Amino acid sequence: MSVTDQGCPAIADLTDRELEVLRLLTAGHTIKSIATLLGRSEASINERLRDARRKTGVGSSRELARLVAGQENWPRKTDLSSPGTLDDADEQPADAVRHRSKGKFVMLALIPLATGLILASTGSHQATQSPPAHAADAIASPLVGQWSLDTARIPAEERPRSVRIAFNVSPDQQWTTQVDIVAPDGTEMTAHSRARLDGVAVPIAGTIPIYDAASLRQPAPDTLVMTLGKGGVPVATRVYTVAKDGQSMTETIVWADKTMPKMETTYFNRVG
Numbered sequence: 001m002s003v004t005d006q007g008c009p010a011i012a013d014l015t016d017r018e019l020e021v022l023r024l025l026t027a028g029h030t031i032k033s034i035a036t037l038l039g040r041s042e043a044s045i046n047e048r049l050r051d052a053r054r055k056t057g058v059g060s061s062r063e064l065a066r067l068v069a070g071q072e073n074w075p076r077k078t079d080l081s082s083p084g085t086l087d088d089a090d091e092q093p094a095d096a097v098r099h100r101s102k103g104k105f106v107m108l109a110l111i112p113l114a115t116g117l118i119l120a121s122t123g124s125h126q127a128t129q130s131p132p133a134h135a136a137d138a139i140a141s142p143l144v145g146q147w148s149l150d151t152a153r154i155p156a157e158e159r160p161r162s163v164r165i166a167f168n169v170s171p172d173q174q175w176t177t178q179v180d181i182v183a184p185d186g187t188e189m190t191a192h193s194r195a196r197l198d199g200v201a202v203p204i205a206g207t208i209p210i211y212d213a214a215s216l217r218q219p220a221p222d223t224l225v226m227t228l229g230k231g232g233v234p235v236a237t238r239v240y241t242v243a244k245d246g247q248s249m250t251e252t253i254v255w256a257d258k259t260m261p262k263m264e265t266t267y268f269n270r271v272g
Helices: 016-026 031-038 042-056 061-069 135-139
Strands: 145-149 162-169 175-182 188-195 213-220 223-230 233-242 248-255 263-270
Touching (some): 016 061, 042 061
Antiparallel strands (some): 145 162, 175 188, 213 223, 223 233
16 A cells, blocks of 8 residues: 555655655665665765655654555564664754644654644543543542653754643543644644543644544553554554652653554653
């Protein structure tokens, strides 16, 4: 199945040459080996990757390769190339997305990411549902509050200027999520949502192009599981876990793939 069959216009706009580089990247090649194989300079290969990132709004070449690989039957290596081989430092947001005054998420998905972790309002049928049995635990959850990404622990080529996440729980047991991101180039992105802990997928309201739906579960008061998708296809699952002291939180990211998933971890500190 091609990327154009998956309903993702931004990725469908990639040229054959850009897809060629991404295929080699996801197969485990480095920028140097791709340049040698194609008889091009490393600067030319990096330029193709920059163009692909601008078109899609995805801030990391490695993340873009994963996303596109998940939509095509490419033979690939899940760890991709090693850190430092990609020229992602001068990432630029996609023109179409930038004109909507948003910043591009670099995480893994960013970031990701990221990611894109914003849930929209639930449907009216959910509003009439009874609160879950562990509603009291949800209110007391140490996840509630404001969290700031420890950017120093993110590779320089994938590092946003800042990422903040705020979790709150309303009396009717709806979780509100607020995310504020400042991309490497200084552009900003903010999104807001509300959802129940029932695992039912809801639309994502925001400007992160790689996600359009999400669902929540809370297996324990200090843990939140968030599954993100695009066009009805799973993209990533993110698990947030608060430390015993309540002052730090880990985000474990598992990217959906046709091969053995690769886990990534980011770290947040409480700021409110």
